[in-house]
Amino acid sequence: MFWETVRLSLTSIRRNLLRSFLTLLGIVIGVAAVIGMLTIGSGTTEKVKQDIAKLGSNLLVVRPARPDRSGSTSFTPRPLTEKDVAGLRSGLENVRAVAAVAQSTVRVVYGAQNISAQVTGTDDEYLAARDWNLVLGRSFTESEVRGGANVCILGETVRKQFFGAGDPDGQSVRVGKTSCTVIGVLESKGTSGFGQDQDNVVMMPLLGFQRRIAGNRDIDSINVAAQDGVSTTQVQSDIEGILRDTRRIAPDADINFEVRDMTQVADAMTSATTTMTGMLGAVAAVSLLVGGIGIMNIMLVSVTERTREIGIRLAIGAHERHILMQFLVEATVLSLLGGLIGIALGLGIAGLAAVSMSIPFAPSLAVILMAVGFSAMIGMVFGFFPALRGARLDPIEALRHE
Amino acid sequence: MAPPLIRFDKVWKSYGQGEARVNALAGVDLAIDPGQFVAIMGPSGSGKSTAMNIIGCLDTPTAGVYAFRGVDAGRLDRNRRAMLRNLYIGFVFQGYNLLPRTTAAENVELPLIYRGVGASERRKRALKALAQVGLTGREHHTPGELSGGQQQRVAIARAIVTQPTLLVADEPTGNLDTARSHEIMDLLTGLNDNFGLTIVMVTHEADIAAYAHRTIEFRDGRVSADTRNHELA
Ligand SMILES: Nc1ncnc2c1ncn2[C@@H]1O[C@H](COP(=O)(O)OP(=O)(O)O)[C@@H](O)[C@H]1O
Ligand SMILES: [Mg+2]
Numbered sequence: 001m002f003w004e005t006v007r008l009s010l011t012s013i014r015r016n017l018l019r020s021f022l023t024l025l026g027i028v029i030g031v032a033a034v035i036g037m038l039t040i041g042s043g044t045t046e047k048v049k050q051d052i053a054k055l056g057s058n059l060l061v062v063r064p065a066r067p068d069r070s071g072s073t074s075f076t077p078r079p080l081t082e083k084d085v086a087g088l089r090s091g092l093e094n095v096r097a098v099a100a101v102a103q104s105t106v107r108v109v110y111g112a113q114n115i116s117a118q119v120t121g122t123d124d125e126y127l128a129a130r131d132w133n134l135v136l137g138r139s140f141t142e143s144e145v146r147g148g149a150n151v152c153i154l155g156e157t158v159r160k161q162f163f164g165a166g167d168p169d170g171q172s173v174r175v176g177k178t179s180c181t182v183i184g185v186l187e188s189k190g191t192s193g194f195g196q197d198q199d200n201v202v203m204m205p206l207l208g209f210q211r212r213i214a215g216n217r218d219i220d221s222i223n224v225a226a227q228d229g230v231s232t233t234q235v236q237s238d239i240e241g242i243l244r245d246t247r248r249i250a251p252d253a254d255i256n257f258e259v260r261d262m263t264q265v266a267d268a269m270t271s272a273t274t275t276m277t278g279m280l281g282a283v284a285a286v287s288l289l290v291g292g293i294g295i296m297n298i299m300l301v302s303v304t305e306r307t308r309e310i311g312i313r314l315a316i317g318a319h320e321r322h323i324l325m326q327f328l329v330e331a332t333v334l335s336l337l338g339g340l341i342g343i344a345l346g347l348g349i350a351g352l353a354a355v356s357m358s359i360p361f362a363p364s365l366a367v368i369l370m371a372v373g374f375s376a377m378i379g380m381v382f383g384f385f386p387a388l389r390g391a392r393l394d395p396i397e398a399l400r401h402e
Numbered sequence: 403m404a405p406p407l408i409r410f411d412k413v414w415k416s417y418g419q420g421e422a423r424v425n426a427l428a429g430v431d432l433a434i435d436p437g438q439f440v441a442i443m444g445p446s447g448s449g450k451s452t453a454m455n456i457i458g459c460l461d462t463p464t465a466g467v468y469a470f471r472g473v474d475a476g477r478l479d480r481n482r483r484a485m486l487r488n489l490y491i492g493f494v495f496q497g498y499n500l501l502p503r504t505t506a507a508e509n510v511e512l513p514l515i516y517r518g519v520g521a522s523e524r525r526k527r528a529l530k531a532l533a534q535v536g537l538t539g540r541e542h543h544t545p546g547e548l549s550g551g552q553q554q555r556v557a558i559a560r561a562i563v564t565q566p567t568l569l570v571a572d573e574p575t576g577n578l579d580t581a582r583s584h585e586i587m588d589l590l591t592g593l594n595d596n597f598g599l600t601i602v603m604v605t606h607e608a609d610i611a612a613y614a615h616r617t618i619e620f621r622d623g624r625v626s627a628d629t630r631n632h633e634l635a
Contacts, residue, residue, distance in 0.1 A: 312500075314484065396460050
């Protein structure tokens with residue numbers, strides 16, 4: 001009996017194929033929007049998580065505070081210094097690594113080739129702080145760090161540009177006005193969430209960078225990696241305590257540096273995508289509503305067109321519930337069909353977006369099942385009134401209908 | 403003597419309110435026994451169709467009692483009357499009333515669907531009913547591919563596929579030519595003779611009414627004559 005009804009509804013949908021399809025458009029668009037957006041959204045979230053993981057887990061970044069745009073500041077701006085780094089190294093507990101960093105974009109030359117790369121002056125703890133491995137060679141020795149030796153480690157982009165299939169180890173490259181010997185190559189990290197090539201880098205000992213490239217002793221940032229399972233909030237307040245000391249900031253004065261917890265940045269970015277997904281969800285809900293009204297409309301037309309058929313069915317013994325079922329199933333099958341087309345379309349869009357935005361394609365079975373359930377529900381809800389109207393027809397009147 | 407299959411006891415059927423009130427039936431008393439073949443005649447607007455709708459449990463009296471198989475059908479709700487129709491009554495209409503774009507076999511199967519009969523059993527009974535009305539070989543034709551007489555045969559097959567007690571036919575030959583009309587009447591007579599199917603049929607034509615055992619005439623919502631046809635005697 002049930003399959004009979006489903007078959008009947010498919011026949012009826014097939015007979016009015018164009019009309020059925022146009023009716024479905026609202027549902028198709030709504031479901032495609034929901035599926036597409038949720039899939040892209042979770043892909044983006046996934047991507048952000050991966051990026052943060054690439055930054056290094058449990059990473060805290062200390063930077064000097066900048067005066068805000070109005071110029072009125074409650075603190076005295078001061079760069080970070082060796083003393084701050086030393087203070088953190090000796091004072092912090094539960095941390096894996098503390099690395100001082102100074103950076104600038106510099107032209108790097110090898111033979112006839114040149115590339116503009118991010119040059120980072122840092123120390124031997126930097127790689128640990130950023131969870132970054134070498135694929136070739138070695139990191140800086142302590143003496144190289146202390147002496148600011150002319151050695152450097154290349155990012156994958158720089159290596160490929162200069163050496164292709166050749167061996168970079170021991171080669172000499174020019175960084176700005178100085179030259180340095182390549183001692184290692186970093187593993188590739190790919191593009192960051194902000195579209196920046198994280199492999200277009202050259203690393204050298206901080207002191208060498210300061211002397212030969214920056215021309216000053218400033219430190220741009222200090223990367224601190226907390227140990228696993230340690231509260232980054234605790235480490236953050238420890239850092240603040242120590243730096244107040246080394247930078248001689250009175251306990252009631254504002255600090256002239258900032259400590260950014262990258263875990264929180266990740267959360268903030270994730271919640272931003274969630275908010276965006278939610279907003280697009282609202283748009284999708286509206287188009288589903290429009291789709292539902294479309295279903296209701298077409299079912300009313302269908303009931304009117306088939307008044308005589310309903311009369312015949314009632315006369316030969318159909319109960320109200322049989323007629324109700326027939327049209328309810330038809331509406332449900334119709335909107336379910338729209339839902340399935342919408343799911344396919346939405347996944348297709350999300351797939352394209354995944355490729356073009358280089359984010360993971362992350363379809364969720366739960367979301368797909370939800371869309372299936374939701375479109376079936378729309379059919380039932382919006383099909384109910386027309387179906388009831390058909391079921392309540394008077395058989396005599398219905399039989400007289402032309 | 404078996405109790406009557408159909409009994410009208412002072413049945414009234416009124417439409418409209420106040421000034422516009424029309425009494426389609428004005429106190430009809432009537433009894434039809436099982437196995438009878440009854441023709442109903444009368445001028446247009448005399449209440450024939452109204453009476454047929456009540457007999458077929460499609461409609462209920464405004465006043466009075468309509469008893470079908472001893473049951474006060476006028477007091478039953480829609481769904482119970484639907485059940486009575488499905489179990490005991492077959493309908494044949496002037497305009498055939500087949501589902502368009504649906505094969506003869508599927509049309510005949512329809513009442514069995516609402517009885518919950520399984521698909522293969524349904525098909526078997528439908529083919530048998532179609533054979534009974536002489537339509538073997540036409541099972542997969544849609545109404546559009548059949549002549550009027552053939553369509554009415556499909557309608558008769560659909561009416562008898564449930565093996566009903568009563569066949570209600572409102573002007574079954576109204577749309578057919580004389581030759582086709584007599585074929586349909588032969589078919590109905592056969593069903594009455596062979597299966598004891600009770601038939602109540604509205605007609606305007608005396609030669610069609612002559613196939614019945616009994617002719618009831620309506621005038622202004624009342625029974626004006628009730629005669630036994632002499633063939634029966
Ligand atoms: N649904 C209705 N609403 C109002 N009047 C009706 C309705 N059905 C029948 N009538 C009236 O009842 C009377 C009897 O109609 P009907 O039983 O169809 O007559 P017949 O079938 O003998 O031609 C007519 O006057 C007709 O106009
Ligand atoms: Mg009539």
